[in-house]
Each structure stands twice: as structure tokens, then as C-alpha cells.
Amino acid sequence: MNKAAIFEFFRRLAEANPDPQTELEFGNIYQLLVAVTLSAQATDVGVNKATRALFARVKTPQDMLDLGEEGLKQHIKTIGLFNSKAKNVMAMAEILVRDHGGDVPNDRDALTELPGVGRKTANVVLNCAFGAETFAVDTHIFRVGNRTGLAKGKTPLAVEKQLEKKVPQPFRVGAHHWLILHGRYVCKARTPECWRCPVVDLCGYKAKILEKGAKPATQQGRAAAKES
Template structure:
């Protein structure tokens, strides 16, 4: 795929959705960090149902830490792997209180040192909370990047590096959200909706569907 095609793809995605953001509900960097940590192998809808009950009661490191693992588990027990996630979140709260003045750090190294926070989670927080041009490559972005030809790669990290290299700079901050939403609602895994896709004519996918 050439530079002009990539530019037009992101121009159209921006035209349709000028201010994309995560579908997780949050109002502070800390709430976002908790929500993203809970979202591993879970849906945003499922996480929102839990945090909509949790955050009005506890939405600071001190308040959630005070709940303890058992108390937090009661709020998030509808989410997969909730026991281990509760332990991770409580330990994260302790570290934030003791080492970061209860603030979410805005650098990758400190974020990835938190329990349950890997590269993808760190990228989401850096991008969404702090406006940094990172690429949190999930299954949707991995699929869309390879299927369309925007940024092919055999691994998540390879796709991330290709996106950072090839996405035009003016689109970098929002590109991660556009690609996730496109993969979630249009370029679906089993039934891509090519016939109603805004970028079908620019896409390199060889097995396009008609709908």
C-alpha cells in the first residue's frame, strides 16, 4: 500500500468521526487505567457495567485500595478473570499511592511496572489519557492492519511498529481509535461488511464480501 492510499484512508475515517475515543467509561486517567486493566479478555460493555457501579463508590487509588481484594471483587465479579484482576488493581493502587503520589504516570516504563499492565494497556493509557501518539494493537487493529494492507505484520509488535512508521503524523494520535472502531463494527473478523465500508476501494483485501 502506498503513502497516498494510507493518507486517504485516514482522511475518510477522520471525516466520519473527527473526535474518536475509547468506548470504556472513564473521567480520570486513574479510572481509565482501572477500566483498561479490567478489559483484558472482556468486552467494553461488560467492563462499563461493572465500573458504572464501582466508580461512584471508589474512583481513587486510596478508595479502591481500601476496598481490598474481596471488596473490589464484588464489583467486578461479572468480568472474566476477576479474581486475578482484583489482585492486580489493588496492588496497582498501593504502588500508585506509595511511589507516584496517587497519580497515574505518563511514561511507559512506570506504567508497565504496574501489575497487569502490559504494552497494550500502557499504550491505551498513554494515548487516551495523555494524548501521546501510541498504538495499542488489539485483535481488531491487528486484523484491520493486515487485512487492508495498511500495516501488515506477523506479530502485534510488528504491526505496532509498521503503524507508527506509516500512519501520517497528523492522524497518529487518533489512528488507534479509528482502527479499533473500524474493526469492531465494519471490518469484522467473520463477516467484514465490505459493501458498506468507507475505505473498500482503498483496501487490499482479496476476499471482499458484498452486503
């Protein structure tokens, strides 16, 4: 995808959704950090259900320490890997209180030193909380980047580096939100809904599904083999 196509790609996504936001619910930067940490290998919908009552009580790292690990587990027990996540969130709260005055640092290195915080989580926090031009490559962005030809790479980091290089202004802050939402609701993993995609003509995916209800190319191939 050349520069002109990339610009048009994001222009159309921005036109359809001028103010893209994360679907995680939070009231402040600390709650955002906790929500993103909990969202690893879980859905935003599931995390939001678990954190609504939690965030009504916990607004700061000190609040989390006061709640305690067992109290936290009761709130997040519906989320996958909740035991290990609870340990990380409690250790994170302790470090934030001890070393950062209860504030979430605006620095990727400092963020990734926190328990349970990897590069993707740090990038989400930097982008959503501080307006940084970061690209948090989750499974959706990895798929969309490779499938469309926008940013190809064998690893999330490789795709992130491609996005850093290729995404133009004024789309850099919102880019990862547009890509996540596009992957979540249109460019789906098993059956991409190409028939309603606003950037279908810019996309390099060869097995486009241009009619609603049509089977992916792999399924068509299996069906033909059975018939023969």
C-alpha cells in the same frame, strides 16, 4: 498500501468520525487505567456495566485500597478472570500510592511495571489520558492492519511498529481509535461488511464481501464442495 492511500484511508475515517474516543467509561486517568486493565479478554460493554457502580465509589488508588480486594471482586465478578484482575488492581493501587503519590505516571516503562499492565494497556492510557501518539494493537487493529495491507505483521508489536512508521499527521493521535472502531463495527472478524466500508477501494483484502448477506469466500467454497 502506499503513502497516498494511507493518508486517504485515515482522512475518510476521520471525516466519518472527527473525534474518535475509547468506548470505555471513566471519569479520570486512574479510572481509565483500571478500566483498560479490566478490559483484557473482555468487552468494553461488559467492563462498563461492572465499573459504573465501582467508579461511583472509587476515584483514586487510595479509594481502591479502602474498598479492599473482596469489595472490588463484588463489583467486577461478571468480568472474565476477575480474581486475578482484582489482585492486580489492588497491587497496582498500592504501588501508585506508595511510589507515585497516587498519580498515574505518564511514562510507558513506569506503567508497564505496574501489575496487570502490558504494553497495549500502557499505550491506551498514554494516548487517551496524555494525548501521546501511541498505537495500542488489540485483536481488531491486528486484523485490520493485516487484512487491509495498512500494517502487516505476525505479532501485535510488529503491527504497532508498522503503524508508528506509516501513520501520517494529523491522524496519529486518533489512529488507533479509528482502527479499533472500524474493526469492531465494519471490518469484522468473520464477515467483514465491505459493502458499507468507506475505504473498501483502498483495502488490499482479496475476499471482499461486497453484497450484504453474501457469504465469506471460505463459506462459499465449502458450500460449493457440498453441492458437488
